[in-house]
Amino acid sequence: MSNLTSKLTEKTAAELIQIQAKGEANAETITKAFLEAIKAKDPKVKSFLLVNEESALATARSIDSRRSKGEKLGTLAGVPIAVKDNICTKGITTTCGSKMLEHFVPPYDAHVTEKLHQADAVILGKTNLDEFAMGSSTENSAYQTTRNPWNLECIPGGSSGGSAAAVAACEAPISLGSDTGGSIRQPASLCGIVGLKPTYGRVSRYGLVAYASSLDQIGTFSHDVTDTALLLNVIAGKDDRDSTCTANEVPDYTANLEVPLKPFTIGVAREYFAGGLDAEVEKSVREALDVLKSRGATIKEISLPHSAYAIATYYLVATAEASSNLARYDGVHYGHRSKDHSNLIDMYSKSRGEGFGSEVKRRILLGNYSLSSGYIDAFYLKALKVRRLIRDDFDKAFADCDVIAGPTAPTCAFKVGEKSSDPLSMYLSDIYTISCNLAGIPGISIPCGFNSKNLPIGLQLLGAPFSEEKLLRIARTYEKETPWHLKRAQIS
């Protein structure tokens, strides 16, 4: 890669906007630089399932031409972006990492895709994920396993592993993902970048392929908190096509980002530092708390007594919803249809048996089992009750705290194959991220160091519902004092 390419691709979105405003490079040059980076690195990193070179360049050229005519451009004009492949893009294949949707070409754009077009962002392509966003490593993708840009033998986390690795590998400055139980924050943590899961209802899910509808939320990946705010400004806000997407006012998340919140209180839950937490991760997170303390934070020890039950609750709620959501893949309307069948029911069963991978099947089975007669009270309804207790824990905590801080993931990135044969141990890697989705609150992971093997560590901050502005300001307060967000992975 040329020097110019690597110089441009290591920039943030905010910097790329400045570079264009100053006339140092135009959208076409910037887009070409990222496409060149993808060609050079992606055979190793495997972030992308599809790269949309021609349409990306055409968009970039049209932005340049509109700029030269003095037309008003969107807030992300000429900024390349990667989009997780469970977010619908009109006319562009959206596979969800599944054989079921191998040839699915959406006839419409997701709400967030429309918003990206309106902001004049340049969509580079679609990124890899665990099939139907079910997984924590991208190893459940029917197509490929994405690699961690900091160590190609390791997984990037998941399920939005492709979107996280694309930003960490400087193949895109920003990207979109979705987070149902940690699928943005965990890969952001493992890849050393910033990942935000907004409040449930903050961003429309219209056009996001449904996994667990009461938990799914679209969010962002970026190198730093400023870019997170820029991108959240674009995607947040009401959309009539998602009735859970609220009309709550959307502030300009960039406006007060540099104004530190003072004084503020950080809750530290003792349950988030319990057994199973890697010692090096704990050390970095404790150091991050000291940094925040030095910036005026009061640290308050709190308890979230029901967090021990979050994973069990999640795997009942999420699979119950998934088993219903995935009933739509019937081989009739779209998606895979088996060629070999004797009647209608057989066609359904074979199409689904051939189209879904093993994790998806496992979750459909578990979901339907827990919803079936004789088990629904003991499993599904019990889980919904514990879900309320988990939410109550947070409500109590946020009465006294501005944010809750802790590790995003219990360990750094693990090796490809290390946990793929044991689903339960894979599930446990989401132990700190999952309760946030059950409660519907926002959460962000920001880089807070590296372990002795040069693998990134993430700090998670959780906030009260619709407190993204405060969450981002506190995250920025930490980021300003530390060098981690400036590091870039070098792919050899």
Added chain:
Amino acid sequence: MAITADEIKWIAHLSRLELKPDELIAASTQLSSILNYINQLQEVNTDNVEPLAHALDVSNVFREDVLKESLNVNEALANAPDRQGNFYGVPAIFE
């Protein structure tokens, strides 16, 4: 708590999901261990706790009933595995 291969077969049938023999065996051991883990919820006292199906406190969200453009027939059928005229083709339902 163990889930037997027969129970998996029944749930798979209800789910309209054909499993290969090795998938059936794997599902039975893996789901048993997941259910064992999940069973810890039984130790939580949830007397008088209302179930929480949804984190947001919204219900009955209405919009104006106005005519809007939607997908045309060709767009709606573009991904159909078997298109027959303006319809989805399916295997015969009646003998």
